[in-house]
Amino acid sequence: AQSVTQPDIHITVSEGASLELRCNYSYGATPYLFWYVQSPGQGLQLLLKYFSGDTLVQGIKGFEAEFKRSQSSFNLRKPSVHWSDAAEYFCAVGASRGSTLGRLYFGRGTQLTVWP
Amino acid sequence: DTEVTQTPKHLVMGMTNKKSLKCEQHMGHRAMYWYKQKAKKPPELMFVYSYEKLSINESVPSRFSPECPNSSLLNLHLHALQPEDSALYLCASSHKTGVRQKNEKLFFGSGTQLSVL
Numbered sequence: 001a002q003s004v005t006q007p008d009i010h011i012t013v014s015e016g017a018s019l020e021l022r023c024n025y026s027y028g029a030t031p032y033l034f035w036y037v038q039s040p041g042q043g044l045q046l047l048l049k050y051f052s053g054d055t056l057v058q059g060i061k062g063f064e065a066e067f068k069r070s071q072s073s074f075n076l077r078k079p080s081v082h083w084s085d086a087a088e089y090f091c092a093v094g095a096s097r098g099s100t101l102g103r104l105y106f107g108r109g110t111q112l113t114v115w116p
Numbered sequence: 117d118t119e120v121t122q123t124p125k126h127l128v129m130g131m132t133n134k135k136s137l138k139c140e141q142h143m144g145h146r147a148m149y150w151y152k153q154k155a156k157k158p159p160e161l162m163f164v165y166s167y168e169k170l171s172i173n174e175s176v177p178s179r180f181s182p183e184c185p186n187s188s189l190l191n192l193h194l195h196a197l198q199p200e201d202s203a204l205y206l207c208a209s210s211h212k213t214g215v216r217q218k219n220e221k222l223f224f225g226s227g228t229q230l231s232v233l
Binding site for chain 1: 120122156157158159160161164172204206208221222224225226227229
């Protein structure tokens with residue numbers, strides 16, 4: 001069965017600093033990986049996704065993520081954080097080809113706090 | 117229009133009440149989903165509708181009853197809920213379910229914050 005681990009519950013960075021949020025997945029085949037962001041009381045917004053091909057994926061708001069099969073990781077990065085990036089970040093894995101797109105398994109989330 | 121609209125945004129109900137949550141999209145998506153998210157927890161899939169037919173029920177208690185009356189609308193009927201059912205209920209939609217393509221995307225609504233007293 002697929003699962004996602006986000007080892008950091010809470011991360012605090014200063015505005016302008018670089019950011020890396022960790023995500024490790026467990027899945028037997030090629031995974032479909034996603035990063036979502038959620039502001040308090042809001043729905044989830046897709047930042048980026050990996051289906052296949054280039055292992056470095058560019059997303060919205062200046063985020064990128066790198067798929068590393070050997071490490072079963074899909075870490076999210078941003079070179080310079082803005083105060084508006086403060087939110088909860090969820091990594092998710094989707095089931096294999098042919099399965100339901102919306103059947104996502106989410107990690108527990110990482111809360112990002114940004115200091116001015 | 118690239119939105120999934122959920123109403124109401126907030127709902128407080130007693131354990132004997134009957135209420136419904138509504139979700140609407142006009143993107144022509146044929147797959148719609150209900151997720152439940154408890155505070156400080158990740159979202160968990162409840163139901164999946166594909167072409168207006170229920171395709172996945174993740175062992176959800178019968179006090180939650182989904183309905184998909186047409187391709188744009190998804191309801192979640194609530195009856196005899198328990199306080200532990202208090203959560204953010206998220207609706208989502210995607211173009212289709214069974215074929216995974218690079219341009220496929222799941223669109224989430226802002227959710228209904230439900231409190232059961």
